[in-house]
Amino acid sequence: MTIERIRAASERLARHARVTPLLSSPFLDEIADRRVLIKAECLQHTGSFKYRGARAALSALDTQTLSRGVIAFSSGNHAQGVARAAQELAAPAVIVMPSDAPALKIANTRALGAEVVLYDRATEDRNAIGAELAATRGLTLVKPFDDPEVIAGQGTCGLEIAEQARARGITEAEVLVCCGGGGLSAGIALALEAEAPGLRLRTVEPEGFDDVARSLAAGEITPHGRPEAGLCDAVLTPAPGTLTFPVLARLAGPGLAVSDTDVLHAMALAFQRLKVVAEPGGAVALAAALFSPEVEADTVIVTISGGNVEASVFARALETL
Amino acid sequence: MTIERIRAASERLARHARVTPLLSSPFLDEIADRRVLIKAECLQHTGSFKYRGARAALSALDTQTLSRGVIAFSSGNHAQGVARAAQELAAPAVIVMPSDAPALKIANTRALGAEVVLYDRATEDRNAIGAELAATRGLTLVKPFDDPEVIAGQGTCGLEIAEQARARGITEAEVLVCCGGGGLSAGIALALEAEAPGLRLRTVEPEGFDDVARSLAAGEITPHGRPEAGLCDAVLTPAPGTLTFPVLARLAGPGLAVSDTDVLHAMALAFQRLKVVAEPGGAVALAAALFSPEVEADTVIVTISGGNVEASVFARALETL
Numbered sequence: 001m002t003i004e005r006i007r008a009a010s011e012r013l014a015r016h017a018r019v020t021p022l023l024s025s026p027f028l029d030e031i032a033d034r035r036v037l038i039k040a041e042c043l044q045h046t047g048s049f050k051y052r053g054a055r056a057a058l059s060a061l062d063t064q065t066l067s068r069g070v071i072a073f074s075s076g077n078h079a080q081g082v083a084r085a086a087q088e089l090a091a092p093a094v095i096v097m098p099s100d101a102p103a104l105k106i107a108n109t110r111a112l113g114a115e116v117v118l119y120d121r122a123t124e125d126r127n128a129i130g131a132e133l134a135a136t137r138g139l140t141l142v143k144p145f146d147d148p149e150v151i152a153g154q155g156t157c158g159l160e161i162a163e164q165a166r167a168r169g170i171t172e173a174e175v176l177v178c179c180g181g182g183g184l185s186a187g188i189a190l191a192l193e194a195e196a197p198g199l200r201l202r203t204v205e206p207e208g209f210d211d212v213a214r215s216l217a218a219g220e221i222t223p224h225g226r227p228e229a230g231l232c233d234a235v236l237t238p239a240p241g242t243l244t245f246p247v248l249a250r251l252a253g254p255g256l257a258v259s260d261t262d263v264l265h266a267m268a269l270a271f272q273r274l275k276v277v278a279e280p281g282g283a284v285a286l287a288a289a290l291f292s293p294e295v296e297a298d299t300v301i302v303t304i305s306g307g308n309v310e311a312s313v314f315a316r317a318l319e320t321l
Numbered sequence: 322m323t324i325e326r327i328r329a330a331s332e333r334l335a336r337h338a339r340v341t342p343l344l345s346s347p348f349l350d351e352i353a354d355r356r357v358l359i360k361a362e363c364l365q366h367t368g369s370f371k372y373r374g375a376r377a378a379l380s381a382l383d384t385q386t387l388s389r390g391v392i393a394f395s396s397g398n399h400a401q402g403v404a405r406a407a408q409e410l411a412a413p414a415v416i417v418m419p420s421d422a423p424a425l426k427i428a429n430t431r432a433l434g435a436e437v438v439l440y441d442r443a444t445e446d447r448n449a450i451g452a453e454l455a456a457t458r459g460l461t462l463v464k465p466f467d468d469p470e471v472i473a474g475q476g477t478c479g480l481e482i483a484e485q486a487r488a489r490g491i492t493e494a495e496v497l498v499c500c501g502g503g504g505l506s507a508g509i510a511l512a513l514e515a516e517a518p519g520l521r522l523r524t525v526e527p528e529g530f531d532d533v534a535r536s537l538a539a540g541e542i543t544p545h546g547r548p549e550a551g552l553c554d555a556v557l558t559p560a561p562g563t564l565t566f567p568v569l570a571r572l573a574g575p576g577l578a579v580s581d582t583d584v585l586h587a588m589a590l591a592f593q594r595l596k597v598v599a600e601p602g603g604a605v606a607l608a609a610a611l612f613s614p615e616v617e618a619d620t621v622i623v624t625i626s627g628g629n630v631e632a633s634v635f636a637r638a639l640e641t642l
Contacts, residue, residue, distance in 0.1 A: 047596050271635070
């Protein structure tokens, strides 16, 4: 992984991905007792940063490969990112989802032009289904995070953070990033290393699902070992990737973890003070900035990595106000 | 009112006001059966466009006048805009509010450094209180909309719309603007006249409180004649202003009106598809774009003018999904 790959992705994404704003509120600064700047990736197309990586990966394919189509396993933000990028590039997209995925997510992915293939989690192997589809139809697999072009696409968010920090005269800060498999974190870390070396990245995960924090502490990939179910569904990946972890081990840490209670409160404060919608997994970094005693810097930049949340979960968050 | 005044305000607001993004969603385009672009002024400082006009008005005062301080009557978005602009410019601010205003709004305004003076709506005259305070302390009144500098400040939103439309190659569109007293509408209309003459402004109000639509139809200021209470509290002004109405009569119309049901649904769709928080009064233009049979253009640009909404009201909106 090199900064050149991120810069190339940035050129391909220009005028397609949104340059998301860096928001702030004096009320949040007061709660955190430091300056907090919020990179609102929930305002990205499809409501999460995943569009960046998907568009970067698809636009890196040659015309013939692209025209055969792409395939992804996801019932969440990655699915929507891939579907939208494929639609924009007129490429067929197959999204493999469990048959018990929420109806709205299935409908949204189809509405973005993708073909949704459902499988039974209890009796079927999604990898086998995907491999069969890929082989017979010549589809290219788009991984959710452990792919150089996907990481490069997420890294374009880091280029924007570096530029937006520079415009505000910020040369030193902790950059807290919502972290699942580490694609966004690794991409941003590489961008900051090149463009804003005084900005230090720290990953943020939900308590109990802090595989990246544990891996950083242990110096090797250490799965959290829990079933993938919890409030912060977008970031419950079992372990960092083989491409993302070495980047994070070199450039990031120590990792932070936050409670579901703090996550819900952070979502409510993003509603009240920033007027943006954060999903639980997208609010972990803001929760750390506001409530974690382990954050130290005078200036903290956090990602709100996505906003795709069910209304009922959001209503629960609002009750914390 | 001239475009030069808006350009001068834009220079004074540069690097202070946020350039708010122009958002979109294919799902909203499909509902509206046209292209819908959303100017998210809810992401402005203090959660509404009112900051623009306040900062423009205060920064137009000479140093001595500014140092004596300003006064405003408001329990809502104008109060917060004036308080924040005054704080930034180190000017004293007095905000006169009814004693039954929500505690959170009073607390927010105080937290932005303003002195809040409460009065009893039943027994006291706020104008008399304000006049007394202004006279004894040399405070300058900042009107919510019927002031040339306030209109010029709101017009900076129109300059941004013109530039953002140009960047997308849009030369013809209806621009639907959430309308109370007409400050934002008049400012945007003047900016578009100069910078994007193919973009035609139409005001949007809540049904029953459509004094601007009636005034435009009648050719003279026509109050709606109803008490100022309703879901869309930010835009329930009884009549357009003596400065704003002539501008709107020349450049805008016909006015649109939307139901509370459509407003709540538009708020929910802004949550689901744009990931932004719209207050009821700030969602009237989006409601018109999505649901009004009177909108005609293939491309519609709408303002979400503010996002300061109680959690309980927002939860009600989410129930429409």
